[in-house]
Amino acid sequence: MTDDDSLKLVTGLVKWFDPSKGYGFILDENGGSDILLHGNVLRNFGRSSVADQSRVQVLVQHTSRGVQAAEVISVEPPETDGQAPIADLDIDIIENLDSLPLRPARVKWFDKSKGFGFANIFGHSEDVFIHIEVLRHSGFADLAIGEALCLRIVEGPRGLMAAQIAAWDAAQSTPDEKPQIESLPHVAE
Numbered sequence: 001m002t003d004d005d006s007l008k009l010v011t012g013l014v015k016w017f018d019p020s021k022g023y024g025f026i027l028d029e030n031g032g033s034d035i036l037l038h039g040n041v042l043r044n045f046g047r048s049s050v051a052d053q054s055r056v057q058v059l060v061q062h063t064s065r066g067v068q069a070a071e072v073i074s075v076e077p078p079e080t081d082g083q084a085p086i087a088d089l090d091i092d093i094i095e096n097l098d099s100l101p102l103r104p105a106r107v108k109w110f111d112k113s114k115g116f117g118f119a120n121i122f123g124h125s126e127d128v129f130i131h132i133e134v135l136r137h138s139g140f141a142d143l144a145i146g147e148a149l150c151l152r153i154v155e156g157p158r159g160l161m162a163a164q165i166a167a168w169d170a171a172q173s174t175p176d177e178k179p180q181i182e183s184l185p186h187v188a189e
Helices: 038-045 093-097 132-137
Strands: 002-018 023-028 035-038 055-063 066-076 103-111 114-119 127-131 148-156 159-167
Touching: 002 035, 002 148, 023 038, 023 148, 035 038, 035 055, 038 066, 114 148, 127 132, 127 148
Parallel strands: 035 066, 127 159
Antiparallel strands: 002 023, 002 055, 023 035, 055 066, 103 114, 103 148, 114 127, 148 159
């Protein structure tokens, strides 16, 4: 039950979000109290986590327990210095990421403490390497086994690797469309 049933659009930075706890907080860019971001609200947006310092737009409501996000409208990854998140991704690939198709995928496993994991692209048997810095540059903090997401992939020195990660519903393709892996950009070896 809300004290004020009206929703207000707020933009702010993620102060922190802990997927294992299932919540985090947003700093309202206009000041005021921290905004609670519950994991269920984030999952309704198609994500299980969000990186610290990501810029988010949320609809908030005032409750007896404080200000809470009721709906996530957008998530922008943390600001970067314009450099590639990992050395295998040269600046040319980063500048042209939007030209790569988003491929629907599922997380095979991801270990935050090791700093990497793997996913499988729908219709393709080869694993796709996911580095934690690519994850963070894409606005995520962690991934769960079986989590659905979308990847922009490139051919790396040791196989396929994620160049960018997006929420699962970001890829729009027809059900009978098979992913084309053959014509991927290659990164330096």
